[in-house]
Amino acid sequence: MFNKDNAYEVLTSKVLTHEQKLMQLAKASENALEVLDVSDRMKTYFENGSIHDLYEGSAPYRPRYIMPDYGKFIKEGSEFLKVDPPKDFDELIFALMTIYRHTPSITNFPVYLGDLDQLIEPYITDLSDEEVIKKLTLFFNYLDRTITDSFSHANIGPKESRAGFLILEAEKELQNAVPNFTIKYDPDITSDAFMTKAIETSLACSNPAICNHQANANLYKGKYGISSCYNILPVEGGAYTLTRLTLTKLAEVAGNVEEFMNELLPEVVELTGEYMAQRIRFMVEKSGFFESSFLVKEGFISSDRFVGMFGVTGLAEAVNTLLNDQDLQYGRDQEADDLASDILDRVKELVESLEAPYSPMTEGKYVLHAQVGVDTDEGITSGVRIPVGDEPEDFIGHLHHSARYHHYFPAGVGDIFPIATHIDANPDSLLDVVKGAMNVGVHYMSFYAADADLVRITGYLVKRSEMEKFQKDEAVLQNTTHFGAPSYKVNKLAERKVRMTD
Amino acid sequence: MTDNLNDKKTGSESAVQINRIIPVSTVDGPGARTAVFVQGCNLACEFCHNPETQRLIDEENLENSGVRRMTADRVFDEIRPNIPFIRGITASGGECGLYPEFLTALFTIAGEAGLSTLMDSNGSIDLSIFTDLMEVTDGVMLDVKAWDPHVYKRLTGKEKNSALVNNLRYLAAKGKLEEIRLVCQEEWVDIEASLKGIVKTIPDEYPRIRLKLIAFRNHGVSGKMKNSRTPSADQMKAYEKSARSLGFEEIVLR
Numbered sequence: 001m002f003n004k005d006n007a008y009e010v011l012t013s014k015v016l017t018h019e020q021k022l023m024q025l026a027k028a029s030e031n032a033l034e035v036l037d038v039s040d041r042m043k044t045y046f047e048n049g050s051i052h053d054l055y056e057g058s059a060p061y062r063p064r065y066i067m068p069d070y071g072k073f074i075k076e077g078s079e080f081l082k083v084d085p086p087k088d089f090d091e092l093i094f095a096l097m098t099i100y101r102h103t104p105s106i107t108n109f110p111v112y113l114g115d116l117d118q119l120i121e122p123y124i125t126d127l128s129d130e131e132v133i134k135k136l137t138l139f140f141n142y143l144d145r146t147i148t149d150s151f152s153h154a155n156i157g158p159k160e161s162r163a164g165f166l167i168l169e170a171e172k173e174l175q176n177a178v179p180n181f182t183i184k185y186d187p188d189i190t191s192d193a194f195m196t197k198a199i200e201t202s203l204a205c206s207n208p209a210i211c212n213h214q215a216n217a218n219l220y221k222g223k224y225g226i227s228s229c230y231n232i233l234p235v236e237g238g239a240y241t242l243t244r245l246t247l248t249k250l251a252e253v254a255g256n257v258e259e260f261m262n263e264l265l266p267e268v269v270e271l272t273g274e275y276m277a278q279r280i281r282f283m284v285e286k287s288g289f290f291e292s293s294f295l296v297k298e299g300f301i302s303s304d305r306f307v308g309m310f311g312v313t314g315l316a317e318a319v320n321t322l323l324n325d326q327d328l329q330y331g332r333d334q335e336a337d338d339l340a341s342d343i344l345d346r347v348k349e350l351v352e353s354l355e356a357p358y359s360p361m362t363e364g365k366y367v368l369h370a371q372v373g374v375d376t377d378e379g380i381t382s383g384v385r386i387p388v389g390d391e392p393e394d395f396i397g398h399l400h401h402s403a404r405y406h407h408y409f410p411a412g413v414g415d416i417f418p419i420a421t422h423i424d425a426n427p428d429s430l431l432d433v434v435k436g437a438m439n440v441g442v443h444y445m446s447f448y449a450a451d452a453d454l455v456r457i458t459g460y461l462v463k464r465s466e467m468e469k470f471q472k473d474e475a476v477l478q479n480t481t482h483f484g485a486p487s488y489k490v491n492k493l494a495e496r497k498v499r500m501t502d
Numbered sequence: 503m504t505d506n507l508n509d510k511k512t513g514s515e516s517a518v519q520i521n522r523i524i525p526v527s528t529v530d531g532p533g534a535r536t537a538v539f540v541q542g543c544n545l546a547c548e549f550c551h552n553p554e555t556q557r558l559i560d561e562e563n564l565e566n567s568g569v570r571r572m573t574a575d576r577v578f579d580e581i582r583p584n585i586p587f588i589r590g591i592t593a594s595g596g597e598c599g600l601y602p603e604f605l606t607a608l609f610t611i612a613g614e615a616g617l618s619t620l621m622d623s624n625g626s627i628d629l630s631i632f633t634d635l636m637e638v639t640d641g642v643m644l645d646v647k648a649w650d651p652h653v654y655k656r657l658t659g660k661e662k663n664s665a666l667v668n669n670l671r672y673l674a675a676k677g678k679l680e681e682i683r684l685v686c687q688e689e690w691v692d693i694e695a696s697l698k699g700i701v702k703t704i705p706d707e708y709p710r711i712r713l714k715l716i717a718f719r720n721h722g723v724s725g726k727m728k729n730s731r732t733p734s735a736d737q738m739k740a741y742e743k744s745a746r747s748l749g750f751e752e753i754v755l756r
Contacts, residue, residue, distance in 0.1 A: 394525050396587050423528055425756065428589075432534035433526060436587030502524045502537075 002032035015470075019148060020479050023108055033059040035286070036278045042271045049249035050268050051275065054242055054311070054374060056106060060279045061287040064106040064309075065227045068300040069236040070114035073099055080294035089123040089132070093139050100143070103295065105228075109147045112227035112238070113154040113179055117164035124163055132163075136170040144176040150460035150480035151228040157183040158213045160194030168201040168208075177454060177461040177478060181208035182226040182444075187435050189213070199430050202447045203419060206454040206461055209446030212438050219410050220361060222305070229372050229459030230412040230444055234361055237305025239411070241279045243272055244311030244371040247318035247343065248380045257322050257339070261346055269347065273354035276308050276366065284358045308356045309411045311371035312347060314380040315340055316387050331386035331401060340384070344408045370405075370413035372458035375483035378490050382458045383413055391497040395433065398499075403441035414444035416456045420501040421449050430500060450498045457484040457493065517571040518542075518604045519564075521555045521596060525584050529756075530592040531620045531643060531680065536581045538608070540596040541569050545624050546659040547647060548725035549685055549718055555596040574607035581612070590618030590640070599627035602635045609638040620680055626658075628665040630672040641680030642673050643714075649699040653692045667703050674707035682711055686733050686741055687718035693741055701748050712752040715741050 010016065010024045036058060038046070045051040056064060074095065077085040081099060086092040096119070103110040124132045143152070156164050171181060183190075183198045190213075198208055209230070216224055216232055223235040233239050250268055254260035284290060284303065295301045316330040319340045323329075328336040348368065356366045370383025381387040384405040392398045395417075402415045423430055430447070437445060446456055454461045462484030470481045488494065519541035524530075527537040543556045550556065559567045581591060591612050593605055598621055609619040621642045623629065629636060646666065648654040654662040673679035682700060686693055701708055717733050733741075738755050745753050 396525055396584055399587070420528075425754070426528045426533070428532060429526070429528040429534040432589050433587050436534075436584075439586040500526065500528050502527045502529070 001034075003028060015473060015475055017148070017475060017477070027055070027057055030057040030059050030061070035059045035282055036275070038275070039271070041267070042275055045250075045268050045271055048253055049246055050253070051272050052244045052246055052374065053275075054244060054371070056241060056243075056279070059287075060241065060283045062104045062106075062289050063238050063240050063283065063306055064242055065111050065231055065233055065238040066103055066105050066295065066301060067112040067225050067227055067233055067235045067238040068099065068103055068114075068295055069223075070096065070099065070119055070300075072236075073298075073300055074119060076298075078294065078298055078300075080298060086123065089120070089127060089135060092120065092123045093135060097139070097142060099300075100147070107149045107151050107228075109149045109152055111151050111153060111231075112225055112233075112235075113143070113152060115156065115225070116154045117156040117161050117167055120163040120167070121161045124166070129166060129169075132166045133170045136167060137174065140170060140174055140176060140179075144174070144178040145477070147178050148478050150177050150180065150462065150478060152179040153227045154179045154181050155184060155225050156181060156208065157194070157198075158186040158189040160191045164194060165197060168197050171207060172201045172204045175205050175454060175463075177463060177466075177480070180459075180461060182211050182230075183208040184211050184213040184216075184226075185434070185438065186213035186217075187438060192431060195434070196427055196431050199434065199447070200424075200427050203421075203424060203427070203430075203449045203452075206446075206448035206452055206456055209414065209444065210434060212441075212443045214438070215407075215441070215443050216410075220305075226412075230414040231309065231369065232410065232412045232444075233307065234305045236300070236302055237307070237361060238301065239309045240283055240306050240358070241276055242309040242311050242369060242371065243276050243279070244313055245269065245272055245347070246314045246380060247312060248314030248321065251318035251321040254322065260322060261343070265343075265346055266350055269350040269354070272310065273351070273356075273366065276310070277355070277357050280308055280357050280359075303358065304360045307359055307362050307411070308366045309369040310351050310354075310366040311369045312344075312409070313371040313373060313383050314377075315343065315384045315405070316381040316390070317379055318343065329390055331390045331392060337401070337404070340405065344384075344405065348408055367411035368409045369411035370409040372414075373487065373491075375486050377487070381491070383409070385415060388492045388496050395499045396436070398497075399433075399437045399442055400440055402445070403437070406443040407441060409443070412444065414446060414459065415442070416446050416448075416459075416496070417499045418450040418496050419447045420498050421451055423500050433500070455484075455488065455493065457487050460484070462488070516604075517573045517576075518601045519558055519569050520572045520577060521552075521569050523577065523580050526587060527592065530594060530622060531590065531641075533589040534587060535590045535592045535620070536584050536588050537592045537594055538577055538581075538598075539594050540598050540601055540604075542600055543595055543597045543624070544600060544660065545597070545626060545647070546725075547624075548657055548659075548690060548727040549687060549723060549730075550725065551719070551722035553722070553724050574604055574611060577608055578611045578615075581617075582615070585615060585617070588617065590620060592620040592622055592643075594622035597624050597627065599623045599629060599632075602632040606632070606635045606638060609635070613638050623669075624658075625666040625669050626660065626663060628668050630668060636676065636678065639678065641678050642669070643681040643683060644669055644673065644679060645683045645685075646670075646696050646700060647685075648691050649696040650692050653690075653695075657690050670700065670703045674704040674711065679704075679707070679711050681714055682708075683714045683716060685716045685718050686738065687727065687730055688733065688737070689730060690718075690727060694744060697745055697748055697750075709749045709751045711750075712754060713745055713750045714754045714756060715745065716756045
């Protein structure tokens with residue numbers, strides 16, 4: 001339905017930039033269309049908050065996350081973009097800047113920027129470190145100032161390379177919120193020197209995050225990449241949609257564990273699956289995206305490499321609500337953690353029984369994803385994380401807890417840890433802990449120094465200094481500051497337990 | 503303080519008092535390590551930041567003290583779950599050199615599990631006589647409290663014996679001097695004399711041994727130094743400079 005008042009408010013806002021207004025107005029007009037058949041049963045669950053469409057809009061006209069095969073683009077150029085295969089580093093950066101500008105997503109910005117180190121490596125052999133860093137710095141600043149949304153992600157690793165080192169070196173100096181970086185880490189492939197450099201960089205500028213390469217390398221046929229907020233997806237494809245099931249809200253309407261597991265969960269999972277199927281069908285059959293996009297025509301993406309992401313969030317409070325009368329807590333009590341496993345086993349079983357249309361990559365199945373949250377969430381902790389304030393005393397216990405639940409979510413899950421600043425003197429200690437975390441099955445983790453300006457909110461980065469500006473009603477460049485500021489406050493993120501303090 | 507701290511009964515089968523075990527320590531040697539703090543020390547340094555570990559706890563008070571009597575096996579049971587996350591263990595204290603048999607047992611198990619083993623010692627116990635222990639110890643971080651006997655006595659409450667010099671020589675020769683530590687506070691520690699003393703004692707080895715200069719902080723201190731000043735960053739830089747001019751190559755400030 002078209003909400004005139006809302007559109008007027010956006011249009012006349014004194015806080016939004018022109019670009020932010022434009023995108024919100026586009027969303028408002030999309031939402032005036034009613035192309036999806038939302039049944040009354042679905043509406044009930046949307047209204048009680050159990051199903052959330054994550055603001056994807058009511059008429060999907062492009063996939064949520066698009067992960068072009070930039071390697072192919074660099075090799076072959078693009079006829080549509082009139083870009084020839086680059087011959088040197090300047091041409092490479094120009095080519096990438098051009099294609100990023102034309103790669104849409106749910107945010108309208110490119111959410112995936114490719115395996116940057118591998119893309120760059122062949123083009124820097126004739127350049128000195130200083131020359132490369134200067135060009136990278138300009139490139140990164142261009143991305144930061146024009147992709148005004150932190151859900152953009154570049155990948156590096158697992159192999160060390162000169163380009164990888166130089167990317168980290170350039171990034172370390174910048175303190176940019178965009179793009180996010182993730183290093184694919186495999187202790188058998190990644191050198192200690194490269195990983196230590198990555199860890200030192202993350203303590204300086206909260207990037208890169210760390211993805212367990214061994215756990216993800218064989219997830220999809222072909223290459224995988226990390227986009228946006230920890231979405232692990234097939235390169236040359238991506239995700240059509242992400243709808244989430246908010247376990248917390250479902251638990252609030254459940255009378256007891258039995259009703260939750262055997263009546264509500266089966267119904268809500270089925271309805272969510274139906275809703276997602278409608279979105280995918282409209283996108284593939286009606287929206288014209290796959291017919292019109294040069295990305296498809298030139299083979300940089302392929303519709304048979306897209307998946308549907310089934311999001312889950314708020315496990316902690318769901319468990320705590322269901323066990324309220326016994327005063328048991330997720331992350332603290334064995335029985336609560338066991339119930340959490342039972343719930344996820346049930347969710348997994350139910351989601352596997354759904355049929356996802358146009359999803360040959362996953363043999364017609366949806367892929368589970370631990371969704372990190374939206375700005376309006378209150379009392380709903382991201383994915384399967386432990387709420388701030390309830391974290392286990394010891395870091396190792398926390399990591400074992402993460403590992404216990406990460407494997408349920410092939411399409412992405414992760415934990416965030418603020419790290420004591422004195423670790424600067426001994427970054428190897430964090431390397432050791434990361435190796436242990438990978439070893440016990442943590443799939444994805446990220447750090448920031450406890451006193452850093454760049455803070456990881458739920459997955460994306462926001463500057464404390466920018467949040468302060470926004471709270472004083474000043475316009476800010478990045479729209480993620482709008483989401484970050486309330487989330488930082490409501491979820492008490494300043495009180496996250498600082499690790500490596502001893 | 504009792505005299506039976508060196509009691510030979512503290513072997514693998516008998517237990518020693520353990521003040522605490524830190525699962526992931528970042529400040530007790532290279533990488534992440536589990537640090538085991540024993541109870542009991544033969545010195546009583548004025549700048550000690552955990553003076554509660556100096557005296558053994560009377561048996562009748564043990565239960566409420568938080569200090570536990572543990573065998574090496576039991577200590578290692580608590581270390582074992584940390585194994586994928588740590589590269590080694592460090593015995594600290596108190597003075598861990600007071601319990602050579604316990605340490606030998608603990609380090610033997612740790613070594614078999616693939617962990618490196620470090621001692622953090624105050625240097626006042628001659629380690630060269632504990633050949634079994636030295637066999638399973640990868641390195642010792644040695645605290646050079648002070649050099650001049652008067653300064654040493656005022657700081658530690660004990661007469662300076664020949665152990666410090668012996669330990670420096672013995673460990674350096676065996677390649678097991680992991681680190682030399684010096685807590686810096688100008689009114690209580692003869693820093694220049696200590697540096698020169700180290701140079702004279704191990705003239706061939708000292709340049710390549712890591713020297714850690716630690717700025718005194720009064721956190722946890724209950725002795726006469728509880729109101730003493732922390733050296734300024736500039737002062738610490740000056741100590742670093744004189745160490746470098748003496749030929750120390752790897753200097754860490756903390």
